[in-house]
Amino acid sequence: MVVNQVFEFSGYREKQYESIMSFINKKNTLVILPTGSGKTLCWVVPALISEGLTVVFTPLKALIDDQIRELINIRIPCAGLYTSTNHPSNYQEKVFGEIAAGFLRVLFVTPEKFHKNPAFRSMLMRISQIRSIRFVIDEVHCIVEQEYFRKAWNNLGTLKQLFPLSHLMMLTATCSTNEARKIQLIMNIEVGDLNIIRGSSFVRSEITFEVQTKSSKEKTINEICEQIQKIENEYCIIYCASPASCEEILELIRTKLDISLDIYHGKLESITRHQSITRWKAGLTQVMVATNAFGLGINMSNVRLVIHYTFPLSLGKYFYYSLKFKYNNY
Missing domain, CATH: 3.40.50.300 (P-loop containing nucleotide triphosphate hydrolases)
Incomplete structure (x- = not known):
């Protein structure tokens, strides 16, 4: 065979x-x-x-x-x-x-x-x-x-x-x-x-979901940073609704945490997007801030945390991006 x-x-x-x-x-x-x-x-x-x-x-x-x-x-x-x-x-x-x-x-x-x-x-x-x-x-x-x-x-x-x-x-x-x-x-x-x-079942018992209420931007960023610190050397993806939001959240986190951060969205040059994915797959980036374009074909078993800073346009999209990774989704 x-x-x-x-x-x-x-x-x-x-x-x-x-x-x-x-x-x-x-x-x-x-x-x-x-x-x-x-x-x-x-x-x-x-x-x-x-x-x-x-x-x-x-x-x-x-x-x-x-x-x-x-x-x-x-x-x-x-x-x-x-x-x-x-x-x-x-x-x-x-x-x-x-x-x-x-x-x-x-x-x-x-x-x-x-x-x-x-x-x-x-x-x-x-x-x-x-x-x-x-x-x-x-x-x-x-x-x-x-x-x-x-x-x-x-x-x-x-x-x-x-x-x-x-x-x-x-x-x-x-x-x-x-x-x-x-x-x-x-x-x-x-x-x-x-x-x-x-398939007969899409149940992923290893994934937990949690919804948190947003307050001020400062407090929300602090809460995100706390969650990132909890996963230590494992990986995190933060999904944002727009390229502008990605840029803003990246800079806010960068001022608070000394970790490897990267960004991915459709307005980046093709070579820049390629380099971001390459660094991510090589394990050189711990936290990726991205639009949902990053989810296409990106499968990593050691992603511990997925954060949706803005809720996806549909439950179907939320379901899709949640099932691509394991453990915790916020």
């Missing part, structure tokens, strides 16, 4: 096998499983044992780089393309050549790459005429959440029109019934042509 030989796992986790078989059998599949349940395996196994190319849409460049390193470590040929100009001038042509030759099994891209690059779309369409292409959309809830902010996500709805013979796997850690229906509508998947696979 691939799961034993490549990944050295003893068996499948809940709903992994059902998801894998659904995708292998060319069914459009929506997989809703909690963070840490192994959603990546659900598409990697079909990519390994099936012919053709698997194109994976991922929301952030930093996540593409991480996923490429992980697959290369287990000797799966893959590459990544995004709208950034950081690639050498001939890099895209090199990737196109490797795809045409059948060398690459997995290609990671951002939705913006697909949306803004006609040459890339044309290349995929030409490839689809000679070999099969399947598509994976990671963090698919972004299609709903980013509907008015990142139009490239909505443009993924053209996949079924441009590639009628290709099938989709869509992955998320949380998705309500209404959101699933909206995703199906945006993606132009016909009624009855979507296999929804959902």
Whole structure:
């Protein structure tokens, strides 16, 4: 079995096998499983044992780089393309050549790459005429959440029109019934042509929740600092509603605590965001002050404290960002 030989796992986790078989059998599949349940395996196994190319849409460049390193470590040929100009001038042509030759099994891209690059779309369409292409959309809830902010996500709805013979796997850690229906509508998947696979339980008994009443800003910051001091050498994320709020809270905490702090929000330059994520994953940042853009694909098991300085726009978003980490949420 691939799961034993490549990944050295003893068996499948809940709903992994059902998801894998659904995708292998060319069914459009929506997989809703909690963070840490192994959603990546659900598409990697079909990519390994099936012919053709698997194109994976991922929301952030930093996540593409991480996923490429992980697959290369287990000797799966893959590459990544995004709208950034950081690639050498001939890099895209090199990737196109490797795809045409059948060398690459997995290609990671951002939705913006697909949306803004006609040459890339044309290349995929030409490839689809000679070999099969399947598509994976990671963090698919972004299609709903980013509907008015990142139009490239909505443009993924053209996949079924441009590639009628290709099938989709869509992955998320949380998705309500209404959101699933909206995703199906945006993606132009016909009624009855979507296999929804959902985990039996999203209960996380190790997480505790606490709601505290805000008073003055000074007192609230002091309370946040007290909570941070309690976790000692473990990690904390503070979510704020806007980039301006992130900047303000970062500076207020910095005046009170001598700890490693960093910031992440959409108005930062791409290279700055990438550096923030890199430092965080390397364990160099203890406290990250961020908007909810930081939650996409950021999974760390040693996050002890998650603080929402401003309540998220919906309970669904609060649920999503709470389940990505462990222990205490405030």
